[in-house]
Amino acid sequence: MLFDINNFTGLFPIVLSSLGLTSEIALLSLIGTFFLSLIIAIIRYYKIPILTQFFNVFITVFRATPLVVELFMIFFALPCIFPALKAMTPFQAVVLSLIFNTSSFMAESFRAALESVDRGQIEACYSLGMTKRQAMLRVILPQAFVVAVPSIGNHFIGIIKGTALGFTVGLADVMGTAKMEAALSLRFFEAYLCVTVVYLVIVLAVEFVLRLIERRLANLY
């Protein structure tokens, strides 16, 4: 039989049981990416010495290398040199590499969003006696955030898809589970079609929610 429908439908409960792990990786990575990108963007926005140069190098490296290479560096390579890293779990390694990789792109979108707030409004803050920090929190960030939302959404989708690399370090996430099932039954088509459907549905659902949020934000101010 070319396509075993029973095998195919039977795969869903098994694969979906690891959806929790995949979602956990994706959400943790999103939150981590959000904060790391924000910190990098603010540092580069204010051109804080030393830290700016440090993160410029960081961004160059993580933008220019494939996610899977970064993951292998973090999980397999670096612990050979820094034994303290041996305690790292595959889960942590995947989340970290997703955060570092995505932040190297998102920090740049955040900085552009910060810079989209015109100088005049910032001068208005200062002329009223506000501090730099107050101007950032009260005026710049709220506007920059709205500008950055579409890009945050796109990067989130990238993160969701990136979680599929978890299997390379032995995680039983959606992809990992499907791969194991395929190896057992030798029904590769059913297994990978199942993964395709799962990711497709998740990503389309997330995109739908993102469009709703974007539409709401477009008319916010």
Next chain:
Amino acid sequence: MLKISKLTKSFNGLNVLKGVDLTLESGKVMAVIGPSGTGKSTLLRCINFLERPDSGIIEIDGVKIDASCAKSSEIYRLRRKTSMVFQNYNLFRNMTALENVMEPMVTVQKIDKASAREKALELLGKVGLAEKSDFYPRKMSGGQQQRVGIARAVASDAKVILFDEPTSSLDPELTGEVLEVIRRLANTNITMLIVTHEMKFAREIADTMIFLEGGLVAGQGSPSEIFEHSGNERIRKFVSMAMEG
């Protein structure tokens, strides 16, 4: 109230302010006039350190600061003594008219929200915008935005309000409403320094005027001294040109 001595400022070798001295008493209105590019905006921006002056002394309501060695804590104290009304309004776009006016009270003066709100509503009423309090800047005309900008400047506890050409971005039919608001403010006890090209208006509301030229105060006096009895030929020329044009 406001005393400036020997204020200088240069931009990469271009000396814009070459030692400006001026004194403004409490409750008075001073108009600053002069040709384009003579440093009028720069003077205002130096007074609240949006530009850092190279040297000179600025004293406002007991806060005295030497520009050549100003610490940031001193700069913050000085800035709270002034507020600025900008040519391009510069309202906070993420806040409604009401929130814009509340902002200096809530964030800088730490007044509780309820009282700030009440005071802000009262100020918006004074500039004729009570019914626009929930509008975001992008939904308001330039004239309305500028009136909110003025209410916001008044809401800060500034002792001196600095106006930099408050009507020059406005369509002619909208300048009237803004000038009217400033006129009413001038009749209260607020100290104001106004850069303007509206000569008739300047003449009408100013207690004193200075003519800035080439980075120096080239003439100073009451409006009638400046407009009718100036011994300085360049001032006479500038004023008559400006009155016609």
